[in-house]
Amino acid sequence: MSRGKVIITxxxxxxxSHTSVELIKxxxxxxxxDDLSNSKEFIMDRIYQIAGVKPAFEKVDLSNPIEADRAYYKHSDAHSIINFAAFKAVGESVEKPILYYKNNLYTLINSIEAQKKYGIKNFIFSSSATVYGNPNRLPITESFQTKRAFSPYGNSKKIAEEILEDFSKAYPEFKTISLRYFNPIxxxxxxxxxxxxxxxxxxxxxYVTQCAAGVLKELQVFGNDYNTKDGTPIRDYVHVVDLAKAHVKALERLLSGNMKENYDVYNLGTGKGVTVMDIINTFEKVTKEKINYRITKRRAGDVQALxxxxxxxxxxxxxxATLSLENMIETSWNWEKTFRDM
Known part of the structure; x- marks a missing residue:
């Protein structure tokens, strides 16, 4: 029996795509x-191969209010929206800030306007740990104050969360959860x-898998003079399948009626820090492939540990999170090889 319609932007x-698989399951x-500006339509067939059901699909630029309204009207019987639609290249966002603010924020605003217009009660937002900036202590909890992010991409996530919080206060009949990802792999x-x-x-x-596949010649490690066990920065890497399952759990929370407030935020990570060299060494151990890497100076904006x-x-x-770093690396390498063999 169907549990109802969910729109995945x-x-x-x-x-x-991974979340779509878990929702179908x-x-x-x-x-x-999807407007397919940063993705490929063949992924629809791949979702079908994995899950046995092919989702409905609308090619739509959600930053265009007319296109967005038309698509949401067509699927106004949905009970929930999960919003992934955003440009996400940090470096490009620094070079083209207006492009990122226009796309990421217009897409969100047009979606929640349609949500309000058509009475779609539940919203999950794909956020980021970048909203914490450079925290004063670790581990990071949801009680930490958000800060101005280091890039327009990251700042678009912080502003989007503020928009959603204000929307939730103004319209208490709508419920929203923002999920703050750490480092999905x-x-x-x-x-x-x-x-x-x-x-x-x-x-x-x-970058590591493309170096191993010969697509890229060299991996640059930005700094080995941080105050960590091997001098390289620490991040919290979480498996994308674990992340996808978190979206199902968040949706079930929204549908349960058990939320104390109609707006809430959650960190999604393993709670464990892994250095850049841990990634390289584990990759070489798991795959038996050597990575050509070179230590260079620190990169502006990088923080020591998150x-x-x-x-x-x-x-x-x-x-x-349940999946190991070894599993994260093994599945990434398998995907790289599979995709290159297409």
Missing amino acids: GGCGYIG NKFDVVIF GAHESGLIGELPNGIPNNLLP FASAEKAKNNLGWE
């Missing part, structure tokens, strides 16, 4: 909205879906 993207009817165990960056990757593990406390998600959502 940016559903052909990295986290959106949990008997939700999935509709994907890994891929589906099938090798059919995974991270597919346009151009040179911005994130560490896709890792989460995910106790709130464990206590309120019944979610915690």
Whole structure:
């Protein structure tokens, strides 16, 4: 029996595609909205191969209010929206800040305006640990004050959260959860879906896998003079499948009627810090592939260490990360090889 319709914006993207699979497995009817500017339509077939159901699909630019309204009107029988639609390249956002603010914020605003117009009661927002800036202590809890992010991309997430919080105060009949990701990596165990960056990757593990595959010549490690066990920065890496399952748990929380407030936030991470060299060494151990890397100077804006406390998600959502770093690396490498062999 169906548990109702859920609209996934940016559903052909990295986290959106994995979340679509998990929602289908949990008997939700999935509709994907995507403009395919940072994703590929063949991912729809891959979701079908994994989950046995092909989601409905609307090619739509949600930053365009007319297109957005038309798509939401067509699927106004949905009870929930999960919003992944956003540009996400940190470096590009520094070079093109207005592009990022226009796309990421207009997409959100047009979506919540449609939500209000058509009475779609539940909203999950794909946020980021960048909203914490450079915290004064670790691990990071949801009680930490948010700060001006280091990039327009990160700042668009902070502003979006503020918009959603204000919207929730003004319209208490609508419920929202913002999920603050730490560092998503890994891929589906099938090798059919995974991270597919346009151009040179911005994130560490896709850069590592592309170096191992011979697509890129060298990995630059930005600094080895941090106050960590090996001098390289620490991050909290979490498997994308664990993240996808967290969205199902958050949706069930929204639908349960058990939320104390109609707006809430959750960290999604493992609670464990991993250095850049840990990633390289574990990759070489798991895959038996050597990585050509070079130590360079620190990169502007990088912080020494970021890792989460995910106790709130464990206590309120019944979610915690379970997949290991080895599994994250193994599935990422499997996806890289599978994709290159297509």
